[in-house]
Amino acid sequence: MDKTKLLVVEDEPTLLETLKYNLVRQGYEVVTAADGAQALPTARAERPDLVILDVMLPGLDGFEICRVLRQEMSLPILMLTARDEEVDKIVGLEVGADDYLTKPFSMRELLARVKAQLRRVRILREEFEASGREPADSESSVSVFTFGELVIDESRREVQRGGEVLALKPKEFDLLTFLARNRGIALGRSLILERVWGWDFDGGSRTVDVHIRWLREKVEVDPAQPARILTVRGIGYRFDG
Numbered sequence: 001m002d003k004t005k006l007l008v009v010e011d012e013p014t015l016l017e018t019l020k021y022n023l024v025r026q027g028y029e030v031v032t033a034a035d036g037a038q039a040l041p042t043a044r045a046e047r048p049d050l051v052i053l054d055v056m057l058p059g060l061d062g063f064e065i066c067r068v069l070r071q072e073m074s075l076p077i078l079m080l081t082a083r084d085e086e087v088d089k090i091v092g093l094e095v096g097a098d099d100y101l102t103k104p105f106s107m108r109e110l111l112a113r114v115k116a117q118l119r120r121v122r123i124l125r126e127e128f129e130a131s132g133r134e135p136a137d138s139e140s141s142v143s144v145f146t147f148g149e150l151v152i153d154e155s156r157r158e159v160q161r162g163g164e165v166l167a168l169k170p171k172e173f174d175l176l177t178f179l180a181r182n183r184g185i186a187l188g189r190s191l192i193l194e195r196v197w198g199w200d201f202d203g204g205s206r207t208v209d210v211h212i213r214w215l216r217e218k219v220e221v222d223p224a225q226p227a228r229i230l231t232v233r234g235i236g237y238r239f240d241g
Contacts, residue, residue: 003029004118007048009039009065011057019052022107036060043069050117055081063095070096070170076117096170116198145180147241150219150228152180166218171196175211176219179229179239186232212237
């Protein structure tokens with residue numbers, strides 16, 4: 001069986017070597033890049049199963065690298081930063097990061113985050129294979145939810161409103177799909193965080209509120225008076241189909 005391959009992008013040589021050493025000890029194959037210029041070509045050539053990506057890099061920063069990677073391939077991205085401001089976490093999630101870890105961190109915590117993200121991907125793949133569905137370009141396999149002019153195509157990870165394809169970030173799509181699958185049910189912020197971001201995500205409930213606002217701006221006809229994604233006072237949000 002092939003080893004799980006990780007790409008670590010970090011410009012601090014000591015930390016880079018420490019990360020590589022500990023990840024290799026866990027049985028992973030590890031490739032590295034020391035700056036933004038190396039990160040993208042290395043990812044394209046190596047096709048890693050997960051990327052550990054520092055935010056503060058010379059050249060292209062981690063946010064831009066994350067944005068490009070998310071457009072080109074589907075894989076978990078764990079971002080590292082020396083800063084601990086909520087706005088940084090929100091930006092990281094907006095561009096497609098799956099998790100966010102603030103320096104200094106324990107190696108045990110990083111390894112737990114890596115395992116959790118890889119486990120999430122494995123479960124999703126197993127569920128897809130168990131469903132017996134054909135590849136996404138087969139119409140018979142498409143799982144589609146239609147709510148008036150709003151159409152959510154899970155297999156293609158595509159959302160249309162009035163025939164126009166909406167440009168949703170990965171987490172926005174995941175959030176919308178989770179809400180739609182539970183339409184009519186009031187969902188608490190904590191539950192949404194757990195199901196969409198994962199049980200080990202350490203961001204606060206404001207993450208949900210910010211993503212709901214972004215989602216309303218794209219999905220709702222009038223974001224100021226939403227008709228689909230409704231606020232349930234004291235609880236969280238409800239999707240009305």
